Amino acid sequence: MKTYFLLLLVLLLGCAPKVSTENIDLLNGYWVITEAKAPNGENRPYLGTVEVDFFELDSIRGFRKKLKPLLDNQFNSTNDKVNFSISFEGKRCVITYFRHQHSWQEEVVSLSKEELQLKDVRGVVFRYKRYMP
Secondary structure (H helix, E strand, O other), X not given: OHHHHHXXXXXXXXXXXXXXXXXXXXXXXXXXXXXXXXXXXXXEEOOOOOOEEEEEEEOOXXXXXXEEEXXXXXXXXXXXXXXXXXXXXXXXXXXXXXXXXXXXXXEEEEEOOOEEEEEOOOOXXXXXXXXXX
């Protein structure tokens, strides 16, 4: 029975979308947060989120901006544009954000055409889905 669970765990971990230099451009575009999961297992769903995160990446540098969708497939822009850089540290992909004299990091846990997972320094994993107006 232990062997079965170990095999299942290996399969699940092996099937997670890997983040690499070849697919990091999938980060570009509009993302909406769906939930946050704390290290203690507590989930916080984000229902009816009214803001969209827009990522624009050119090579290893880019910016992230919060947008508010309008009814006519347009967006109101907020004033919180944050520049970032991407680095690969071993098997980890790390986004380092820069705002004024402050910086912080998030790890890209998984990235696909439809899903993004980011983990902050507290260990909270934020799950996003691709935003479609």
